[in-house]
Amino acid sequence: MAAFPFEIEATDGKARTGVLKTPRGDIRTPAFMPVGTAATVKAMTVDQVKDTGADIILGNTYHLMLRPSAERVKRLGGLHKFMRWDKPILTDSGGFQVMSLSGISKLTEEAVTFSSHVDGSKHVLTPERSIEIQADLLGSDIVMQLDECVAWPAEEARARKGMELSARWAKRSKDAFGTRDTQVLFGIQQGSTFENLRRESSERLREIGFDGYAIGGLAVGEGHQAMCEVLDYAPGFLPEDRPRYLMGVGKPIDLVEAVARGVDMFDCVLPTRSGRHGQAWTWDGPINLKNAKYAEDETPLDPDSDCPASRDYSKAYLRHLFKAEEILGQVLLSWHNIAFFQALTAAMRAAIAEGRFEQFRRDFAARHLGG
Numbered sequence: 295m296a297a298f299p300f301e302i303e304a305t306d307g308k309a310r311t312g313v314l315k316t317p318r319g320d321i322r323t324p325a326f327m328p329v330g331t332a333a334t335v336k337a338m339t340v341d342q343v344k345d346t347g348a349d350i351i352l353g354n355t356y357h358l359m360l361r362p363s364a365e366r367v368k369r370l371g372g373l374h375k376f377m378r379w380d381k382p383i384l385t386d387s388g389g390f391q392v393m394s395l396s397g398i399s400k401l402t403e404e405a406v407t408f409s410s411h412v413d414g415s416k417h418v419l420t421p422e423r424s425i426e427i428q429a430d431l432l433g434s435d436i437v438m439q440l441d442e443c444v445a446w447p448a449e450e451a452r453a454r455k456g457m458e459l460s461a462r463w464a465k466r467s468k469d470a471f472g473t474r475d476t477q478v479l480f481g482i483q484q485g486s487t488f489e490n491l492r493r494e495s496s497e498r499l500r501e502i503g504f505d506g507y508a509i510g511g512l513a514v515g516e517g518h519q520a521m522c523e524v525l526d527y528a529p530g531f532l533p534e535d536r537p538r539y540l541m542g543v544g545k546p547i548d549l550v551e552a553v554a555r556g557v558d559m560f561d562c563v564l565p566t567r568s569g570r571h572g573q574a575w576t577w578d579g580p581i582n583l584k585n586a587k588y589a590e591d592e593t594p595l596d597p598d599s600d601c602p603a604s605r606d607y608s609k610a611y612l613r614h615l616f617k618a619e620e621i622l623g624q625v626l627l628s629w630h631n632i633a634f635f636q637a638l639t640a641a642m643r644a645a646i647a648e649g650r651f652e653q654f655r656r657d658f659a660a661r662h663l664g665g
């Protein structure tokens with residue numbers, strides 16, 4: 295019996311909408327998870343994050359194990375109490391960030407060893423240690439296996455090696471996780487852009503058995519087209535009655551096209567990171583608020599939004615804040631962008647429930663990419 299019931303309420307083609315029920319609250323899918331890297335969704339309070347409609351956020355094992363350390367978070371009551379977020383948290387296993395953030399790192403069958411980008415201290419991450427950090431010290435609700443994300447492009451032989459290591463680490467992660475009734479473990483499908491490897495990865499994960507399945511190894515430079523070609527088959531290799539989570543994705547158009555191919559959950563730093571640099575995401579596409587054309591534009595980003603950052607401030611004022619390098623600019627635009635990503639997933643949930651997702655998909659692309 296799965297610890298977290300996943301109830302699919304409607305399907306439309308390959309798209310699904312449903313609810314993943316957890317002890318800390320329900321997660322409506324398709325779901326977008328704001329990234330809360332160092333125990334904060336950057337530039338936002340947890341109340342603002344909650345106001346956007348986010349049901350779950352992502353925490354980063356790599357950052358928190360380095361600072362303030364997972365043991366300190368545990369001593370302070372765990373990640374939910376520490377950052378005052380009482381809804382679900384999904385934590386990553388740290389592997390991906392080690393490879394992308396820590397200068398020196400070594401990958402063996404046993405572990406990933408690396409030096410901290412903060413103070414150069416040495417660290418070892420095994421599947422078992424990653425589970426201990428996520429499940430026992432941080433206290434996350436959805437725990438991820440330690441995996442190896444192979445860089446793109448990869449030769450098939452190299453992609454196979456990474457997929458097989460990830461599959462062995464999936465077993466070690468599951469054994470270390472054991473059975474818990476208030477937390478779940480997700481496996482991670484790998485295999486780069488090779489259909490046979492993706493199929494084999496999925497078969498190995500299903501034999502081990504997970505409460506949810508992530509699709510890893512994408513959004514690593516392959517581009518939208520190549521990613522969609524993998525998503526034409528990869529989600530279908532995973533159990534249809536469990537959540538499918540596409541990691542690190544993505545732009546709004548990526549979310550829509552991935553939902554059309556059967557994906558349920560997403561995380562990406564794009565809305566918060568681009569917000570801090572003056573880029574606003576809207577139904578009509580992204581805009582750069584530093585552009586002079588907004589200097590006296592008194593219209594808000596989205597008058598129909600219930601988010602104050604989207605509805606109550608003029609583009610002229612937001613542009614001024616960025617030109618003046620005022621912190622409030624980063625706060626308001628992060629808030630607006632997260633609210634937009636939540637509005638997008640809410641609109642997709644409604645479209646699927648009402649059997650009009652294909653029309654939504656066409657209308658969205660025409661307006662958002664229309665230029």
Ligand SMILES: CCOC(=O)Nc1nc2cc3nc(NC)[nH]c3cc2c(=O)[nH]1
Pocket residue numbers: 385386387388389390438439440441442443444482509510511512513514541542543
């Ligand atoms: C979020 C859970 O992720 C993990 O524990 N491992 C993992 N993370 C990834 C993060 C990614 N971000 C992007 N693009 C921005 N691509 C990613 C792939 C992985 C991955 O394969 N494996």
